[in-house]
Amino acid sequence: MAEKIIIGITMGDPAGIGPEITVKALSNPAIYxxxxxxxxxDACVMEAALTIVGKENVKIHPVSNVDQCLFTPGIIDVYDMKIVDINKLEYGKVSVMAGDAAFxxxxxxxxxxxxGEIDGTVTNALNKEAINLAGHHFSGHTEIYAEYTGTKKYTMMLAHDNLRVVHVSTHVSLREACDRVKKGRVLEVIEIANKACLDLGIEKPKIGVAGLNPHSGENGLFGREEIDEIIPAINAAxxxxxxxxxxxxxxxxxxxxxxGWYDIVVAMYHDQGHIPLKVVGFIYNPMAGKxxxxxxxxxxxxxxxxxASVDHGTAFDQAGLGITSELSLVNAIDYAIRLSKSERIK
Structure with missing residues (x-):
């Protein structure tokens, strides 16, 4: 058992759907x-989630260090932070307590x-307003990880089936995002994208680089960012x-x-990459209303x-109802396993 990849999974905002989908995902013995x-x-929140999703047959095993984990199907090991007062927790509500806990x-x-106590990490969603109310001034997980690992060069990758997207910029205004399309940064992201594909076992990654402007600028007619910044970065790559x-x-x-033309796409800003991923990955059933x-x-x-992380938010409107799919979390765990195995081999 010790040879298996150990994955640490954050519970996410306690008032959101994170605890529920975590119970659903880890109730499947195949994960183990x-x-x-x-x-x-927090073990108390996970205990409550068992009832919400109807998994009372599963047991919560609180631990204070990783060595105490059982890693056994039917038993969910919880590194118990003991932050949340379950009597004060309100599902679907922004709060300082929940924001502090999630952070x-x-x-x-x-x-x-x-x-080195775990091999890889997976994060459930946090609420940006809540963590900022709690005094932790970050715009998201990516920035928290960068700060606490001392990382200066990083980017976000979204993945759904064979569609993978990395971003030149993410959590900034659209006006600022345009200003960040510079040769050095575009090249940096192309290099990171190439390495990510290699780590995933893709031998000769094919990278498609997006333009910033309509029609990729139409040879300067709709903007010069392609000519001045993006093309030089592609040539350098x-x-x-x-x-x-x-x-x-x-x-x-x-x-x-x-x-199948490309193994990964370099998008120039947040929504350029996020919208197509979520169009294919998020499927709403109007007949069923879910x-x-x-x-x-x-x-x-x-x-x-x-x-690796789920690619959705805290879904406060669905929290406490037990109706949300765990698929994104399961996919995130699978990606974390693949990447952790690659790191272990190095």
Whole structure:
């Protein structure tokens, strides 16, 4: 059992759906065939989640260090942080208590990974407003990981089936995002994307680089960012032996990637990459009035530790109802296992 990859999974915001989908995911014995999971969170909240999702036959095993974990199907090991007062927890509500807890779970899982006690990390969703109310001024998981691992060069990768996307910028205004499209940063992200594909076992990654402007600028007619910044970055990447193509017009690039033209796409800003991923990964059933699938994985590249995450929010409107799919979390765990195995081989 000790040879299996140990994955630390943060519980996410206690008032959100994180505890529920974690119980659902870890109730499947097949997860334990592939890894040894431990939840970083509050045992009392996980106990409550068992009832919410109807998994009272599963047991919660609180631990104070990883060595105490059982890693046994039917028993969910919880690194018990003892932060949440379950009597004060309100599902679906922003609170300082929940925001503080969600942040501290992330900080702890990073510490465990840096100490070598776990092989990889997976994060459930936190609420940005809540963590900021609690005094932790970060715009998201990516920035927290960068800060506590001392990482300067990093980027976000989203993945759903064969569609993978990395971003030149993420949590900044659209106006600032345009200003961040510079040769050095675009090249950096192309290099990170290439390494990520190699780590996933893709021998000769084909990278599609998006343009920033409509029609990729139409030779300068709709903007010069492609000519002045993106094309020089692509040429520099090619000089390094990287198979990079572009700038490809953004309105066709993602369909081409879905069709197998590219192994990964470099998007210039947050929504350019997020929207196509969520169009294919998030499937709403209007007849049933619910989401049939909320899938996709968010991975932070360039870190000294492995981090994969669900690609959805806290879903406060569904918290406490036990109706949300765990598919995105299961996919994130699978990605964390693959990347952790790659790191172990190095």
């Amino acid at each position: 065939d592939r890894c040894s999971p431990v939840v970083i969170g 501290l779970y992330v900080k702890k899982v990073i510490e465990l990974a840096l100490a 090619k000089a390094e032996g990287i198979i990079a193509d572009g700038p490809v017009p953004p309105d066709t690039l993602f369909s081409k990637a879905r069709g 989401w049939d699938a909320v899938s996709g994985v968010n991975i932070t590249l360039g870190l000294p530790i492995v981090r």
